[in-house]
Amino acid sequence: MPNTFEGTDFITIRDKTREELEIVMDKARQMEQYRNVGTDSARGHLMGTLFFEPSTRTRISFQAAMKRLGGDTVGFPSPEGSSVQKGETLADTLRTVSQYVDILVLRHPSEGSAKLAAELLDIPVMNGGDGSANHPTQTLLDLYTIRKELGKIDGKTITLAGDLRYSRTTRSLARALTRFDVELILNSPEQLKMKEDLLVELEEKGLSPKETNDLESSTAEADLIYATRIQKERFPDISEYKKVAHAYEIDKDLLEKNGEPLLLHPLPRVNEINTDVDDMDNTVFFNQAGNGVPVRMALISLLLDLPGR
Amino acid sequence: MTPDKQKMKITRIENGTVIDHINPGSALKVFGILGLDEDEESSITIAIRVNSGKMSEKDLLKIEDKFLTPKESAMIALISPRATINIIRSFEVDEKHPVELPEKLTGIFDCDNPNCITNQDREPVEPQFEVAEKEELSVRCLYCDNLMDEGQVTHQLIQES
Ligand SMILES: [Zn+2]
Numbered sequence: 001m002p003n004t005f006e007g008t009d010f011i012t013i014r015d016k017t018r019e020e021l022e023i024v025m026d027k028a029r030q031m032e033q034y035r036n037v038g039t040d041s042a043r044g045h046l047m048g049t050l051f052f053e054p055s056t057r058t059r060i061s062f063q064a065a066m067k068r069l070g071g072d073t074v075g076f077p078s079p080e081g082s083s084v085q086k087g088e089t090l091a092d093t094l095r096t097v098s099q100y101v102d103i104l105v106l107r108h109p110s111e112g113s114a115k116l117a118a119e120l121l122d123i124p125v126m127n128g129g130d131g132s133a134n135h136p137t138q139t140l141l142d143l144y145t146i147r148k149e150l151g152k153i154d155g156k157t158i159t160l161a162g163d164l165r166y167s168r169t170t171r172s173l174a175r176a177l178t179r180f181d182v183e184l185i186l187n188s189p190e191q192l193k194m195k196e197d198l199l200v201e202l203e204e205k206g207l208s209p210k211e212t213n214d215l216e217s218s219t220a221e222a223d224l225i226y227a228t229r230i231q232k233e234r235f236p237d238i239s240e241y242k243k244v245a246h247a248y249e250i251d252k253d254l255l256e257k258n259g260e261p262l263l264l265h266p267l268p269r270v271n272e273i274n275t276d277v278d279d280m281d282n283t284v285f286f287n288q289a290g291n292g293v294p295v296r297m298a299l300i301s302l303l304l305d306l307p308g309r
Numbered sequence: 310m311t312p313d314k315q316k317m318k319i320t321r322i323e324n325g326t327v328i329d330h331i332n333p334g335s336a337l338k339v340f341g342i343l344g345l346d347e348d349e350e351s352s353i354t355i356a357i358r359v360n361s362g363k364m365s366e367k368d369l370l371k372i373e374d375k376f377l378t379p380k381e382s383a384m385i386a387l388i389s390p391r392a393t394i395n396i397i398r399s400f401e402v403d404e405k406h407p408v409e410l411p412e413k414l415t416g417i418f419d420c421d422n423p424n425c426i427t428n429q430d431r432e433p434v435e436p437q438f439e440v441a442e443k444e445e446l447s448v449r450c451l452y453c454d455n456l457m458d459e460g461q462v463t464h465q466l467i468q469e470s
Contacts, residue, residue, distance in 0.1 A: 014454075089431050112426035112452025116434050131424050133453050197456055 005302035009118035009125040012134045013172050018179035025144050027298035028291075030308070034068055035294050041306040042071030048101035049075030050093070051128070052084065052108040057267065057289055058128050058137070062105050065296035069306065074101065091120055098123050103304055106130075124303035126296075132168050138266060139172045141295040142226070145288040149262050150223060157183040159218045159261075162228035162248060162272055164194040169266045170228050171198055178205035186211045187218040189244045192234065215248065220258040225250065227265045227272050245271050252276040255283075264288050320354055325373040327395040327402075328385060333358045335389050336368035338463055342384050343372075344470035351375050380417055386410040387417075387446065388463050414438040414448065418465040425453040 005023070013021075047066045051059050054077060063073045075097075076082045083093060090113060098104060098121045106117050107128035114127035114134065129135040147153050158177065160170045164186055174194070177184060184202070186194055186209045193211065202209055212218050219225060227250055235241035251274035255263065265273055265285040277283045301308060331339055336355050340346065345353055354371040361367040377385075377394060385392050386408035396404040416435040420427050427436040427450070438448040438457070446459040457465070 089433075090426075090429070091433050108426075109424070110426040110429055111422060111424050111454070112434075112450070115452050116426050116432065119434075130426075131453070 003302060003305050005299075006305035007124060008303060009114075009127075010136055010299055010303065011114045011118050011125065011127045013136045013139050013176045014134075016136075016176075016179075021140070021143060021176065021179060024140055024295065024298050024302065025147055027302055028140075028144050028294040029148075031294040031297040031301070034297065038068045038070060039308070040070035041301065041308045042066060042069035042304065045069075045071035045103070045304060045306075046101045047071060047073045047075075047300065048097045048104040049073050049077075049128075050097060050104065050106045050108075051075065051077050052079045052090075052106075052113075053129070054078045055107055055129060057292065058107065058135075061289070061292035062126075062128065062137075062296050065293050065300060068293065069297055069300060071300075091116065094120055103300060126299060126303070129168075132166065134172060135168055136172065137292070137296060137299065138169055139176050140299070141288065141292045142169070142173050142264065142266070143176055144295050145264060145284065145291050146224060146262075148291065149284055149287075153177075154181040156223040157185065157221055159185040159187055159222040159225045160228075161187040161215070161218065161225055161250070163192045163230050163234065164188040164228075165192045166231070166234060167228045170194075170226065173226060174198065174202060174207075174209070178202060178207045182207070184209040185218045185222060187213060187215060189213060189230070189248065191240075191244070192230065215250070215254065216258060219250075219254055219261060222261045224262040224264065227263065227269075229265075229268070229270055230272055248272055249274055250277065252280060255280065320352075320371070321400060322352070322354075322371050322373045322397055323400055325351070325371065325375050325397050326377055327397060328370040328372075328377075329367070329393045329395060330361065330389075331368035331370060331385075331392045332389045333366040333368055336370050338388050338467070339368075339370055339385055339392075342388070342463070342466040342470045343377075343381060345372065347470075348375075382408050383411055383414060383417055384466055387414075387448075387466065388459065390443070390446075410440060410443065412440060413451075414440070418462060418469055420450045420453060420455055421457060421461055421465055422450065422453050422455040425450060425455060427452050 066073050094117050103124045105126045105128045106114050109131050111131035111133035114130045118125045127134055127136055164170050184207055230245050232241050260282045263283045336357050352373040356369040358366045392408045395402050415437045420436050427434050437451045441447045441449045448457050
């Protein structure tokens with residue numbers, strides 16, 4: 001089968017079909033064998049990592065992925081000291097760096113920056129997060145983690161908990177889940193409910209989410225809980241934040257009493273997950289972060305059409 | 310007043326454009342987005358909530374010596390999708406067609422998300438939208454996914470004219 005990813009970009013989940021998501025996940029499963037020992041399929045290839053915003057996990061995991069494939073990376077971890085600070089446009093920086101590398105990952109604070117990069121450049125561009133709009137490789141690794149841990153995605157009941165309004169991670173995951181046959185439960189405080197336009201979109205795609213603010217029942221019903229950080233900045237006053245944050249704290253007691261569903265979180269966590277859950281078998285958020293490596297190895301392999309079985 | 314005399318109230322133009330069937334009450338918006346307040350040459354007639362038969366009302370705008378660009382026509386379609394454009398030459402209607410809302414709107418108005426890449430200084434990119442909903446107008450920015458409704462679009466159009 002020809003590799004339809006070759007030479008393309010990975011900018012948003014919105015334009016990806018279920019089949020395409022499955023292709024990347026299947027490839028990621030193949031990559032697991034090289035995850036710790038490495039391979040040499042990307043030897044001689046260079047990836048540019050342009051991080052106009054710092055991001056520990058995303059950057060390191062992209063770099064690890066490229067190096068495990070036998071390739072190398074060049075770039076910067078934050079705009080300080082780069083030509084951007086001298087007033088160069090993003091477009092000029094991109095056009096210059098693309099002369100040096102074969103593939104590029106971009107993280108930039110402006111929404112739509114990755115799409116612009118893809119339009120300007122001939123080499124494949126991967127979106128490492130553009131403002132609050134998209135972070136599609138996070139969604140890929142979330143889907144991959146669900147599939148890996150539960151065996152499949154279809155037929156599962158998934159609860160998204162926490163900030164469903166501003167968190168791009170949950171919004172993007174919800175959108176991706178419309179490609180699968182799942183029950184979706186949305187559990188969030190009133191102030192952080194999912195925006196109406198996305199609810200309408202989910203509905204139109206045949207996914208009718210159940211909205212609730214009862215943590216107990218949405219834990220008991222779920223095969224998997226995907227929790228996100230509730231940010232202080234979203235609340236007008238600190239007492240309101242504390243009240244909500246406390247009500248949404250997931251701890252060992254809650255999980256044990258409610259059938260021990262799988263617990264995912266994009267990290268970093270603050271108060272929403274109590275550290276007393278860390279030794280439980282069903283808490284997989286560190287594995288989830290680790291899955292970023294085979295998933296990104298898979299994506300790089302597909303976009304560069306690297307040799308491999 | 311006889312019907313004939315009522316007609317006389319609206320001056321005929323020799324050459325120019327008559328924008329007809331504008332949504333009642335929207336003529337001033339069209340006036341604004343076409344930047345006609347800055348136009349010191351053309352003679353302009355505005356009619357607001359005139360009878361258009363069948364118990365309905367419409368607005369109308371006649372602009373002497375002005376012919377619309379496709380971009381201007383698209384702008385009118387955004388706020389008044391049922392408007393028609395009549396091109397007048399030598400007092401005769403030379404051409405008549407409805408305004409058309411293109412599937413993609415490029416470089417017509419700015420995205421109202423300040424963080425959108427299309428709003429960043431000196432980046433070589435034009436704002437681009439797709440029409441998400443035609444009836445109750447909403448457009449989606451093809452760069453940042455921002456949804457804008459008719460009010461927001463009109464606001465941007467007027468700001469830019
Ligand atoms: Zn935008």
